[in-house]
Amino acid sequence: MLARTAVRTAIAGITLLLPLVAVAPSASAATVAPAQVTITYDASQASEYADAIAQGIAIWNEQLENVQIDEVEPGGDPDVSFVADPGWPRAEIGPAMPGDDLTVWFGKEGVDEGYDLVRIAAHEFGHSLGLYDNKPGPCESLMSGSSAGVECTNPVPNAEEVAAVEDMYAGGLVRQHAGTGKIVVEQVTGSPAPKRWSVPLDEATASPS
Ligand SMILES: [Zn+2]
Numbered sequence: 001m002l003a004r005t006a007v008r009t010a011i012a013g014i015t016l017l018l019p020l021v022a023v024a025p026s027a028s029a030a031t032v033a034p035a036q037v038t039i040t041y042d043a044s045q046a047s048e049y050a051d052a053i054a055q056g057i058a059i060w061n062e063q064l065e066n067v068q069i070d071e072v073e074p075g076g077d078p079d080v081s082f083v084a085d086p087g088w089p090r091a092e093i094g095p096a097m098p099g100d101d102l103t104v105w106f107g108k109e110g111v112d113e114g115y116d117l118v119r120i121a122a123h124e125f126g127h128s129l130g131l132y133d134n135k136p137g138p139c140e141s142l143m144s145g146s147s148a149g150v151e152c153t154n155p156v157p158n159a160e161e162v163a164a165v166e167d168m169y170a171g172g173l174v175r176q177h178a179g180t181g182k183i184v185v186e187q188v189t190g191s192p193a194p195k196r197w198s199v200p201l202d203e204a205t206a207s208p209s
Pocket residue numbers: 123124127132133143145184185186
């Protein structure tokens with residue numbers, strides 16, 4: 001009986017502790033290694049831009065912890081496909097997850113206007129990762145895209161853009177997946193900039209298509 005009472009007392013003690021235990025993970029989330037999502041891309045349909053695409057992907061991989069981007073194995077099924085295209089660069093909005101089939105159109109119009117190839121690749125893949133345009137915006141913003149001018153060659157997302165992607169893939173879960181499949185049409189050079197170019201995340205989530 002003494003032993004049983006001791007066990008009951010121990011259980012009661014554990015039960016009392018549970019609420020504290022449940023609170024602990026969120027309080028120390030920053031120190032817990034997040035589950036990582038791995039997505040794949042293919043550049044075989046945009047082979048003339050393969051180097052720029054590889055550089056753009058490498059930049060994202062250097063910045064991100066919660067999602068890893070790998071080139072798809074030969075014969076594999078990529079989650080994001082780069083396709084060379086005669087039009088303006090554009091992309092389907094993510095955040096891409098394993099099993100998705102999103103497209104980035106590496107548009108020649110943007111290339112011919114002189115926009116930096118690595119910035120184009122990294123910017124469009126930013127859409128694949130779930131980011132919308134930040135137009136008009138400064139050169140230090142990757143998602144400002146063409147609005148930063150043709151002389152802007154920065155292919156690196158700023159801290160805010162990195163944090164937004166990290167947040168979407170945090171814990172291996174994508175919280176804003178409802179926007180997937182929408183095509184983000186880029187601003188054509190010379191057109192007036194101060195308008196919204198795409199659906200904000202909250203509206204996209206409210207009305208999934
Ligand atoms: Zn864009």
